[in-house]
Amino acid sequence: MIAAVPTPTTTWYLILSAVLFALGMVGVMIRRNPLVLFMCIELMLNAVNLTFVAFAQRLGDVGGQTTVFFVMVVAAAEVVVGLGIVVAILRRRPSATTDDLAELKG
């Protein structure tokens, strides 16, 4: 008999979401590669999405899931613009890190 697998509760999802968000935030703060930075931002967005879905399930409200669709669409648009900028920068300066991109400093 296989030991009873505990049923995941909403708390589990929230903890996972918090961990993912923290990972993304730390990544944004410590990494210098623009592409990695980008992935970290995506991670944070999806952590938030997970929270939305978890609460939607728990509260039986479809509004949270709808919001997730909005976030995905906006994230897709953001990726298009952001990756475009990143590719343009890397094409010009292949080894550029975000620390090198400080031309607009005051």
Added chain:
Amino acid sequence: MLDLVWLIPALPLTGFVLILLFGRRLGDPKAGYLATTMVAASFLVTVGVFLELVGLSTEERRHVVTAFSWVPVSSLHVDLAFLADPLSITMCLFVTGIGSLIHLYATGYMHGDPRFSKFFLYLNLFAFSMLMLVLGENLLVTFLGWEGVGACSYFLISFWHERESAATAGKKAFVTNRVGDWGLMMAMFFAFWATNPHTLSYIGINEAAAEGHFSTTTATAIALFAFVGACGKSAQLPLYIWLPDAMEGPTPVSALIHAATMVTAGVFLMVRLNPVLHVSAEYASTIIAVVGAATALFAATVAVAQNDIKKVLAYSTVSQLGYMFLAVGSGAYVAAIFHMVTHAFFKALLFLGSGSVIHGMHHEQDMRRMGALRKVMPVTAITFIIGWLAIAGVPPFAGFWSKDEILLFAYDKSPVLYAVGLVTALLTAYYMTRQVIMVFYGKARWNDAHAEHGAHGDVVEADEHAADGHAADDHAAAHTDDHGHGAHTPHESPWPMLLPLVVLAGLSIVGGFIQLPFATSLHRLEHWLEPVVEEGEHHLSVAADDLKYVLMGIAVAIGLAGISAAVLVYAKHKAKPIEPQILADGWKYDAAISAFMGGPGRAAFDGVAWTDAHVVDGAVNGAGALVKGAASGARKVQSGNVRTYAAGVAVGVVLLLVWFVLLRGVL
């Protein structure tokens, strides 16, 4: 035709634009002919408008043509509009009429000048501005013209700006006029503030005055501030100082701007606002009359001792303008306009005559080196003599009638003012006779004067002559005249210069007939101007009216006395000339102003400049430096490092969470 009144200023403006674009290509003399044609066309339009206005009844003689809405600001609504009424059309008639004659004259006078087309450029711009001034339906359009003529006056006085004295004279005229412009602006502000709804239109202001919407104090303020403006533009005490110096400009300019048209703008303004003056305090018109009379006498005394042919005429102009203000102050608006018109005729004639003399004498202006010119310049001499008779007050020439009317009203106002006017008339006859004798009669001095100056002129005088000679050389070098600078035989001027002289001489003879005192039906100018002046015009007392022929007789006697005195002194040499140095120096008024402004005035201005540079600018620069310093500190925050920004956002989020969750207890 009345709706075409906008054409009157538009034609000279077109001339200005055409000369601006093609002036150099047209050159000498075509640019001059173009300018003359434009002003002459404007004259024809004016005549058309005039003929139509004459046909209308008294109440209908006022027509407003709006070109466009100029300043529509909530309750203030100013149109660029023209007001065609007897006053503005009278002004337009002689501005464009005499203006086109002087333009024609200038094509001869300025022939050979290196900046020939530029001269006509300014002259057309002047005609445009002057017509805007007189045709303006509101104070703002008049102000536009007022400043325009001021600027053109500056350009034209310093037209030969290579000459230090001409450049300085231009600046002096401009700066002195600014003082007067301040007065006009104050009058505008007061009128705007006092009318309800706010308006700057003459019709609105004058109706408000006539209907008693102005308090006496307000009306007095408007009238007196307008008079300050008039004092500047029309060269009255204490602001007259620029006009004698303005003679540095070419003579057609002196004739057009500084005798016939621009300097009468002040008189025009006062007549235009006569309903306001009518409801202002009694002392306002007394001040105007006293200033006018004082200026008339003062300038006449100075004119007696001048040796420069144009300076005499300049002081004479100041004096005659004083007469006009004496008339305005006495409530004799018709007489003021009458004298303005006749003065425009004979003073333009005298100036153009003097220009012809100067031209014929190769830019010699000192009357001590003239004499007997009537033999070599017969046309100039005869026309100048007609002008002399007109200004000296010999009937039936134009000046007699207008001066007599002013004196009649002055007598009604106060016998003292009348006496001052009479003394001025005596001096006028004296100094003009002196001028005619020195220039056209007696011994020819143009040759020996030069020999003398070459051999034993004293140092100061020689220097002065050297400076004059230099300026004349500059001009004569460009002059494509057959006579060299060495040959000093005066010659008669070419026909474009003589034709205006002849026309103006004719007008100086018959000009007075527009207003004769003998019968009411002969008061033609008065009937014509009635819609404009009916509010303010003073009506002669019966006592003065009864005395009118006696006063006329006295005026004739005084004029003849002045003439005979001058003949005795200068032609018959029965008495030595009395020309005190203090009169030649203009009562040292100019020198006193220079000394005051150069000494304590200079120090005060230096103090103001220091305060401005250190206190005012210090405060402003300090505020600037403060902002700059703070900003250069603050911009360090923008490091350009993405990770720092991300950390900032993270810290912000944490702080917000702490605020909401722990402190506000949201959860």
